[in-house]
Amino acid sequence: MNHFSRRLxxxxxxxxxxxxxxxSKASAQTPPQTSGEPxxxxxxxxxxxxxxxxxxxxxxxxxxxxxxxxxxQSLGNDRNIHLITHQLTDPQQPFAMSVDLAQxxxxxxxxxxxFRVGTRSDxxxxxxxxxxxxxxxxxxxxxxxxxxxxxxPLKNPLDVKGFRLHLASTPMGKQCKLTLTAQSLSGDVIxxxxxxxxxxxxxxxxxxxxNYQPQRRxxxxxxxxxxxxxxxxxxxxxxxxxxxxxxxxxGPILWSMYSLSDSRSDEGFVMKISALTGPLGEExxxxxxxxxxxxxxxKDLGTAALDQDAWVATFRVPNWDEKTPTPYKLVYRERxxxxxxxxxxxxxxxxxxxxxRPLRFGALTCQNDYAFPYEPVVNNLLKLDPDLIYFSGDQIxxxxxxxxxxxxxxxxxxxxxxxxxxxxxxxxREAMRDRPTLCIPDDHDVFQxxxxxxxxxxxxxxxxxxxxxxxxxxxxxxxxxxxxTCVAHHPDFADPTPVKxxxxxxxxxxxxxxxxxxxVADRQWKSGPERVDTGSGRADHVQDPDFDTSKLDKPGLVxxxxxxxxxxxxxxxxxxxxxxxxLLSQTVFAGVATHHGGFDGYLKADLDCGGWxxxxxxxxxxxxxxxxxxxxxxxxxxxxxxxYGVDQQRDSFWSFCSPAIAVGYPRWWRPDEIDMPHENRxxxxxxxxxxxxxxxxxxxxxxxxxxxxxxxxxxxxxxAHQKGSxxxxxxxxxxxxxxxxxxxxxxxxxxxxxxxNQFPGWPVTIHQDENAGDNRLS
Numbered sequence: 001m002n003h004f005s006r007r008l009x010x011x012x013x014x015x016x017x018x019x020x021x022x023x024s025k026a027s028a029q030t031p032p033q034t035s036g037e038p039x040x041x042x043x044x045x046x047x048x049x050x051x052x053x054x055x056x057x058x059x060x061x062x063x064x065x066x067x068x069x070x071x072x073q074s075l076g077n078d079r080n081i082h083l084i085t086h087q088l089t090d091p092q093q094p095f096a097m098s099v100d101l102a103q104x105x106x107x108x109x110x111x112x113x114x115f116r117v118g119t120r121s122d123x124x125x126x127x128x129x130x131x132x133x134x135x136x137x138x139x140x141x142x143x144x145x146x147x148x149x150x151x152x153p154l155k156n157p158l159d160v161k162g163f164r165l166h167l168a169s170t171p172m173g174k175q176c177k178l179t180l181t182a183q184s185l186s187g188d189v190i191x192x193x194x195x196x197x198x199x200x201x202x203x204x205x206x207x208x209x210x211n212y213q214p215q216r217r218x219x220x221x222x223x224x225x226x227x228x229x230x231x232x233x234x235x236x237x238x239x240x241x242x243x244x245x246x247x248x249x250x251g252p253i254l255w256s257m258y259s260l261s262d263s264r265s266d267e268g269f270v271m272k273i274s275a276l277t278g279p280l281g282e283e284x285x286x287x288x289x290x291x292x293x294x295x296x297x298x299k300d301l302g303t304a305a306l307d308q309d310a311w312v313a314t315f316r317v318p319n320w321d322e323k324t325p326t327p328y329k330l331v332y333r334e335r336x337x338x339x340x341x342x343x344x345x346x347x348x349x350x351x352x353x354x355x356x357r358p359l360r361f362g363a364l365t366c367q368n369d370y371a372f373p374y375e376p377v378v379n380n381l382l383k384l385d386p387d388l389i390y391f392s393g394d395q396i397x398x399x400x401x402x403x404x405x406x407x408x409x410x411x412x413x414x415x416x417x418x419x420x421x422x423x424x425x426x427x428x429r430e431a432m433r434d435r436p437t438l439c440i441p442d443d444h445d446v447f448q449x450x451x452x453x454x455x456x457x458x459x460x461x462x463x464x465x466x467x468x469x470x471x472x473x474x475x476x477x478x479x480x481x482x483x484x485t486c487v488a489h490h491p492d493f494a495d496p497t498p499v500k501x502x503x504x505x506x507x508x509x510x511x512x513x514x515x516x517x518x519x520v521a522d523r524q525w526k527s528g529p530e531r532v533d534t535g536s537g538r539a540d541h542v543q544d545p546d547f548d549t550s551k552l553d554k555p556g557l558v559x560x561x562x563x564x565x566x567x568x569x570x571x572x573x574x575x576x577x578x579x580x581x582x583l584l585s586q587t588v589f590a591g592v593a594t595h596h597g598g599f600d601g602y603l604k605a606d607l608d609c610g611g612w613x614x615x616x617x618x619x620x621x622x623x624x625x626x627x628x629x630x631x632x633x634x635x636x637x638x639x640x641x642x643x644y645g646v647d648q649q650r651d652s653f654w655s656f657c658s659p660a661i662a663v664g665y666p667r668w669w670r671p672d673e674i675d676m677p678h679e680n681r682x683x684x685x686x687x688x689x690x691x692x693x694x695x696x697x698x699x700x701x702x703x704x705x706x707x708x709x710x711x712x713x714x715x716x717x718x719x720a721h722q723k724g725s726x727x728x729x730x731x732x733x734x735x736x737x738x739x740x741x742x743x744x745x746x747x748x749x750x751x752x753x754x755x756x757n758q759f760p761g762w763p764v765t766i767h768q769d770e771n772a773g774d775n776r777l778s
Contacts, residue, residue, distance in 0.1 A: 031187045032166045032179070034098045034236040039083065042233055043068045044336040049415060050278030053249035053344070056082045056130045059403040060422075061415035065281075068233060068337075069100075072210035075107055075227035076403075079210040080116065082130040083235075085249060086242045088117060088206060091176050091199040095239025096168040099208060099232055100185060101140075103160040106228040110160070111211040112146065113230040114139015114180075115167050120204030122715050126248060127373045127426055129205040131401060136201060137212050138167045138180045145193040146212070147180040152193035158182055163190070169241065174199055202241070208232050252277050252332045253288065253346035254422060255429030257437040260322060260350060261491035262511040262577045267318035271350055274314045274489035275330045276425060277306060279415060285335050288313035292350075293327040309414055309477065310484035322353035348433035354387045358735075359513035361582070362386035362431075363656065363728035365634025366394040368664030369401065371720040371746075373427040377661050377727050380750040381431050384729055387513055389435055392634035393442025393586045395424040395486065397664060405447050410475035417447070417478060421485055436512065439486045440519060442586045442635060446474050446482050450540060450608045453524040455561060456499030468539040470528015476501035490519065494567045499524065507564050509571055514734040516578040518571045518629070522585040522610050525561025529607045532557075541596075542605035542695065545674075549605050549696050550614075557613035560620050568620070572627035579734050580768060581627040585610070587635035588657045589617050591694035592642055592702060593667040594674060599710055602674065605695035609636070612696050618646045624653065628771040630739045631655040632730060638667040639706035639724065639743045639759055643770075645699025649680075649691045653771035656741050658728030659706060659759070662720045669705045683778055686761055703777070704761025706743060721747035726759070737768040 039054060045065050055070075057063040062074040063081065072079045088095070101113055119135035121128040136148045140163075145152040164183040169176045176199050181192040210230050258273035275288045287303040304313040330346045362381055367374060381389070398405045400420035406412045425432075443451035449467030459471035466473040480503060487506040494508040505524065510517045529539035532552045536543045542552075560568070571581075589610035596603050610633075611617055621644050624631075631644075631653055639659040644652040671678065671688055678690035682703055691701045708724030725746040732739055741764045744750055748757040767776055 046283040048281030053251040060419035069231040091202040093240035095241035112141030150195040255425040269322040271320040289331040354513040363658035366660035371662035410477040452528040456503040540607040559616035581629035590700040595668040651773040659726035663723035706759030
């Protein structure tokens with residue numbers, strides 16, 4: 001922790017007292033000072049987007065390090081930089097900070113720049129705080145010093161092309177006296193303003209701000225006037241009021257993901273690992289190094305170049321020793337403009353192949369950031385300690401982190417995506433560093449409400465939105481970055497030949513722990529809904545309960561596509577190196593939701609599910625039935641356990657749709673309320689279960705469902721729990737040939753054994769043969 005020296009306390013108090021009675025000549029005053037070195041290294045950092053490991057920039061794409069300072073690139077409101085290693089936790093202690101500023105551009109009116117303190121979310125957690133919209137502003141705005149509700153027009157001239165702001169806090173019982181001082185860069189005091197605030201208002205994050213929110217007119221419209229851009233440098237922060245946690249640094253290696261798979265070739269087991277960094281500059285080091293520990297010594301496995309769009313470096317190591325857990329470290333050497341170098345490490349363990357015992361598989365999906373950073377799920381995942389983690393898509397939503405989305409051109413769209421995607425790694429990196437991770441993209445990852453990939457085709461009619469049209473809305477270059485950040489570390493793909501627009505593919509398999517996992521993209525080739533007429537306002541929604549959905553099953557419509565069907569056909573018959581199988585995709589192959597969006601939002605059918613197109617759906621199930629695989633998926637924001645039927649009920653494999661990490665758009669399966677016919681309700685007798693014909697005419701046996709409440713709680717974690725969020729765990733026993741399926745709620749302690757920790761109907765054990773219709777469960 002930085003220490004607020006006695007000398008600094010005396011200077012701050014003396015300076016604040018002198019500033020109350022401002023003299024006519026500013027230079028005669030004693031300037032307040034901060035001690036210590038700047039917490040930023042921008043002065044010796046090459047020009048680039050990423051500001052450094054101590055900072056989170058809102059939004060990242062609007063900031064650059066330019067010639068030794070952090071420079072805002074936007075005239076928009078409330079661009080800010082949070083110092084994530086420091087949190088103001090004890091306002092009964094003094095603190096002070098200073099920063100040098102320079103105005104770069106002003107458009108009509110200066111909207112200001114300076115500090116913000118006391119920014120905190122409902123849970124006052126440092127990562128969640130960076131997205132909170134509150135705090136006490138302390139800066140210069142259009143010729144006035146602004147400190148909370150206090151304002152002081154400058155009495156002396158100030159050069160906005162180069163000046164310093166100093167903020168100090170002096171405890172006064174349950175309150176704190178704040179003093180904001182403007183100085184010249186040579187140290188002369190220009191002016192100051194002082195105010196008193198309750199101490200608890202200072203708790204939370206601190207940040208630098210470019211463009212404070214403008215004043216509102218009485219009619220609630222924004223005041224007229226332009227905006228301004230500033231540069232920031234030499235940010236000094238000091239005082240016992242702060243808790244300083246260097247382990248909160250995020251980068252330069254943000255996180256890693258790895259896979260380990262039996263290649264069933266002379267390459268043996270192949271380990272692949274990806275290291276993700278923030279967007280670096282042309283003069284920065286472009287390589288990452290990989291080391292493994294053997295016999296107590298670090299062995300150099302070489303370097304991998306960073307992809308300069310995705311900022312991912314990927315290593316592929318054949319003939320891996322899968323019988324021994326192996327520590328690894330990824331190393332990045334940051335070169336500075338003064339010729340010095342800073343070495344950073346990211347460490348973890350490549351676990352041994354979990355053969356000869358049950359394999360524990362963590363199933364996760366869909367993380368809406370109102371519940372960021374999802375600590376109850378992350379903590380329970382670490383307690384469960386699965387052997388393998390699966391994220392089935394929607395690692396981001398378009399709303400992640402605020403500030404909207406940038407659709408094109410590709411370069412800014414990529415930065416916009418990366419900033420949102422980094423929230424995923426910031427939450428789950430501790431779980432991913434020490435265990436294999438499979439992570440596939442879905443629709444929101446490529447900024448689409450739904451995705452009907454049409455084999456990589458470009459979307460037409462872009463003015464009609466990005467939810468109900470076939471093809472990809474985003475530039476192919478951006479889509480490929482999404483794929484790279486998610487799957488670069490996956491085992492080698494079955495056939496890497498790109499699809500239309502040169503968009504990459506990622507289907508293939510992983511053999512690990514005596515289990516083969518087939519990874520397919522059930523959106524990438526799927527036909528668009530404009531090929532049919534649903535009779536509704538939206539092409540993908542059937543609202544009329546009397547609509548004949550069999551008319552939507554037209555010849556030639558595609559679900560998985562010929563290439564993936566051929567892959568599944570071969571995979572289903574290939575039993576080398578394993579004895580059980582799991583099919584992984586984005587979503588369930590049936591319409592197991594009756595209500596969408598709102599509690600009364602009935603839909604007969606939603607074409608976004610894997611139950612449409614029906615013929616293609618049945619063909620995919622028929623192809624994979626030989627595998628006797630359990631289908632694990634997500635996307636629906638509604639956890640279900642169901643068994644598919646093609647020719648008759650329950651003649652095919654089971655599907656486990658895991659709970660969303662944080663449900664945004666809610667869904668329910670409430671067939672009993674709409675008198676949907678059913679037969680053979682399971683022995684447990686739970687409502688809304690049994691054999692159904694879904695809204696698309698597909699046969700499906702629903703054994704368990706985790707219907708949510710309507711989310712109303714003000715606390716993010718309470719609301720996520722209400723909305724049916726959580727995580728799944730599947731234990732695959734290759735000796736007993738069983739799958740133990742568990743579906744856990746969000747806000748629980750997974751270790752306390754409380755039966756209510758799981759959604760109604762879970763846990764459930766499925767035998768391998770039941771995935772081919774040889775049913776035991778009733």
